[in-house]
Amino acid sequence: MTAADPSASGVPRIADSSQPTGQEQGLAIGGNVGALWRGWWTWSPGNGTFNLQIPWNVIGPDSTVVVTASEINSAGARFVGAAPFQVSSIAPGNGVVTFKISIGWNSPLPMRTDVTVLN
Numbered sequence: 248m249t250a251a252d253p254s255a256s257g258v259p260r261i262a263d264s265s266q267p268t269g270q271e272q273g274l275a276i277g278g279n280v281g282a283l284w285r286g287w288w289t290w291s292p293g294n295g296t297f298n299l300q301i302p303w304n305v306i307g308p309d310s311t312v313v314v315t316a317s318e319i320n321s322a323g324a325r326f327v328g329a330a331p332f333q334v335s336s337i338a339p340g341n342g343v344v345t346f347k348i349s350i351g352w353n354s355p356l357p358m359r360t361d362v363t364v365l366n
Contacts, residue, residue: 259293259348259358261301263323284364289323292355293348294330300345301362310339311365314346319359330356339364 265287284305306312316332317325330352337346343362350356 253307257293259290259299260307261288262291262357263289272354280320280365282349282366285362287359287361288337289319289359290304290357292357294350294352296347296349298336298345299360301360302341303362303364304342305340305342305364307344307366309366311344312337312339312344312345313363313365314344315361316348316358317361318322319357325359329354334356334360 282305284301284303288301290299303328314334314337316333316334318328318330319325330350333349335349337344342361343345348358348360350358
């Protein structure tokens with residue numbers, strides 16, 4: 248488990264990401280999916296349950312969005328620690344996805360979310 252900044256509190260905020268919010272990063276694929284995008288975001292430390300949002304203009308109300316969350320160490324590497332991270336209630340909208348994250352730990356922990364968008 249990583250040591251969290253004791254001064255950090257409140258709702259986690261995006262600290263870094265893998266992609267700009269532009270759609271030009273897309274990859275055309277077949278089947279009933281016309282496009283697929285994947286990106287990641289790191290967040291300031293948090294604990295408890297929050298509704299979080301990621302703005303990304305490739306997301307629409309009819310998108311299928313998959314969000315995963317992991318604890319990260321000081322180098323940003325994902326790992327499975329003792330704290331449970333749970334993502335639920337994923338709701339895509341116009342240029343944004345809203346989701347619920349629950350971090351079951353008694354102090355704030357940094358995290359990374361990985362997002363896959365299918366259109």
